[in-house]
Amino acid sequence: MQKPSIPKGTRDFSPVEMAKRNYIFNTIREVFHLYGFQQIETPAMENLSTLMGKYGEEGDKLLFKILNSGDYFSDVSDAELTERNTTRLAARICEKGLRYDLTVPFARFVVQHRNEITFPFKRYQIQPVWRADRPQKGRYREFFQCDADVVGSDSLMNEVELVQIMDEVFRRFGIRVCIKINNRKILSGIAEVIGEADKIVDITVAIDKLDKIGLEGVNNELRSKEISEKAIRQLQPIILLEGSNEEKLQQLKQVLGGSAIGLKGIEEVGYVLERIKLTPIQAELELDLTLARGLNYYTGAIFEVKALDVQIGSITGGGRYDNLTGVFGMEGVSGVGFSFGADRIFDVLNQLELYPADSLLTTQLLFVNFGEKEEAWMLPVISKVRAAGIRTELFPEAAKMKKQMGYADAKHIPFVAIVGESEMEQGKINLKNMLTGEQTLVAVEELIERFQSDK
RNA sequence: GUGAUUGUAGCUCAGUUGGUUAGAGCAUUGGCUGGUGGUUCCAAGGGUCGUGGGUUCGAAUCCCAUCAUUCACCCCA
Numbered sequence: 001m002q003k004p005s006i007p008k009g010t011r012d013f014s015p016v017e018m019a020k021r022n023y024i025f026n027t028i029r030e031v032f033h034l035y036g037f038q039q040i041e042t043p044a045m046e047n048l049s050t051l052m053g054k055y056g057e058e059g060d061k062l063l064f065k066i067l068n069s070g071d072y073f074s075d076v077s078d079a080e081l082t083e084r085n086t087t088r089l090a091a092r093i094c095e096k097g098l099r100y101d102l103t104v105p106f107a108r109f110v111v112q113h114r115n116e117i118t119f120p121f122k123r124y125q126i127q128p129v130w131r132a133d134r135p136q137k138g139r140y141r142e143f144f145q146c147d148a149d150v151v152g153s154d155s156l157m158n159e160v161e162l163v164q165i166m167d168e169v170f171r172r173f174g175i176r177v178c179i180k181i182n183n184r185k186i187l188s189g190i191a192e193v194i195g196e197a198d199k200i201v202d203i204t205v206a207i208d209k210l211d212k213i214g215l216e217g218v219n220n221e222l223r224s225k226e227i228s229e230k231a232i233r234q235l236q237p238i239i240l241l242e243g244s245n246e247e248k249l250q251q252l253k254q255v256l257g258g259s260a261i262g263l264k265g266i267e268e269v270g271y272v273l274e275r276i277k278l279t280p281i282q283a284e285l286e287l288d289l290t291l292a293r294g295l296n297y298y299t300g301a302i303f304e305v306k307a308l309d310v311q312i313g314s315i316t317g318g319g320r321y322d323n324l325t326g327v328f329g330m331e332g333v334s335g336v337g338f339s340f341g342a343d344r345i346f347d348v349l350n351q352l353e354l355y356p357a358d359s360l361l362t363t364q365l366l367f368v369n370f371g372e373k374e375e376a377w378m379l380p381v382i383s384k385v386r387a388a389g390i391r392t393e394l395f396p397e398a399a400k401m402k403k404q405m406g407y408a409d410a411k412h413i414p415f416v417a418i419v420g421e422s423e424m425e426q427g428k429i430n431l432k433n434m435l436t437g438e439q440t441l442v443a444v445e446e447l448i449e450r451f452q453s454d455k
Numbered sequence: 456g457u458g459a460u461u462g463u464a465g466c467u468c469a470g471u472u473g474g475u476u477a478g479a480g481c482a483u484u485g486g487c488u489g490g491u492g493g494u495u496c497c498a499a500g501g502g503u504c505g506u507g508g509g510u511u512c513g514a515a516u517c518c519c520a521u522c523a524u525u526c527a528c529c530c531c532a
Binding site (some may be wrong): 007028057058061062084101134135136137139140144145147205315317340341342343346369398399401402403404405406409410416418420422430432434435 | 468477490523524525527528530531
């Protein structure tokens with residue numbers, strides 16, 4: 001039994017799912033445009049030299065590599081083959097890989113097109129990315145990212161604007177969210193103050209898990225990373241910091257008094273929070289020090305968005321990274337951006353059933369087909385109806401009524417037009433409302449009017 | 456990469472301590488004169504029970520291997 005299948009961690013999207021996904025992407029796109037972001041696309045595959053080494057050792061393993069075409073073994077010596085070193089052999093026979101995220105290809109794009117780009121450059125990008133990960137709930141090997149970044153501007157106004165965009169998008173979706181904000185410089189300050197500056201990655205990774213494994217779990221993990229007991233003790237009040245954002249900042253100022261970088265971080269967060277007050281947002285905005293966002297390339301602001309009404313991981317994340325393009329030889333370009341987790345937003349909207357009814361509609365009107373004479377009569381009518389912007393179908397063959405009605409039903413087409421001999425004689429159309437079952441005899445002009453006044 | 460879990464029809468699942476021809480619901484297709492669907496009734500198609508081996512007179516059922524699935528960890532969206 002050879003059932004066809006697709007690779008694990010990939011998905012087919014049905015018409016209904018596509019309608020929902022398009023609603024998500026279109027909403028995000030509209031808001032991006034509203035803030036002056038421009039769309040770009042980059043190839044699915046990049047040179048491996050562009051990708052390798054950008055995501056850490058773990059990331060390199062998760063890259064999908066593409067076998068060279070042609071006789072790729074001809075250049076490989078027998079010694080290399082018998083050595084069976086996968087990594088090294090892969091480097092010899094693969095020179096391309098599938099994109100792992102949108103940020104690195106974007107950095108490459110900026111460097112490559114530096115002379116055509118006007119800075120600050122605000123771009124967005126909605127494309128699939130691929131990771132050779134082991135899939136599990138809500139995690140796929142092919143998934144979509146919706147990134148927006150601003151490069152070439154150090155101003156914190158960009159951070160403010162990004163928060164506004166996140167708020168606007170989730171407001172449009174009708175999802176209640178909490179936007180969490182943190183700053184890498186504060187984390188660095190903390191590590192410095194407790195005397196474990198070189199362990200900053202271990203510390204941030206550990207306290208990022210507070211939600212999941214609790215305080216004891218975090219402390220155990222810190223111990224396993226050989227953080228001193230004294231440092232862990234000093235860390236406790238910081239991890240458990242409470243109160244309003246202002247109160248937290250006040251307390252932090254005391255604790256981090258001796259750290260220049262820490263104070264800088266406090267100042268930055270304070271600025272963003274103050275600015276946001278001038279353009280009130282609907283979402284909650286919370287300073288959360290446990291926010292560390294796994295990857296440690298962020299250097300300033302760190303963002304994360306959580307849905308309030310659904311138990312799910314973060315649905316959006318981002319931050320500022322200085323020297324985005326440094327690895328490609330272009331120094332001094334800072335960027336700040338974030339990424340909507342389209343697949344998780346999809347899950348949230350499904351659970352809360354927040355799709356607007358009209359986002360799921362396709363065909364509005366189906367003409368039943370009784371035969372050649374009727375077809376001839378209906379074709380010009382259908383052209384008129386379509387010209388009026390009504391999404392219309394003619395059933396392609398004179399099948400049984402039951403079949404044609406069933407078709408309309410399965411596609412959730414709200415109106416069916418029935419035209420047989422008696423209708424043709426009167427020059428009218430029998431319009432049936434599939435929800436109420438109600439039928440009325442109308443002229444073409446009247447039919448069009450009904451649809452237009454409906455909107 | 457680590458640890459578990461589950462593989463029976465297109466989908467969701469039954470299947471007794473191992474016993475003849477493996478079932479149900481949903482879905483699909485057809486029928487109840489080709490002018491009415493979403494909700495009736497009747498019928499049909501569809502499975503070498505993931506694959507390979509073993510134990511047995513006999514395996515969907517027990518054992519081994521293998522592949523696949525799902526979940527958790529690592530990491531991440």
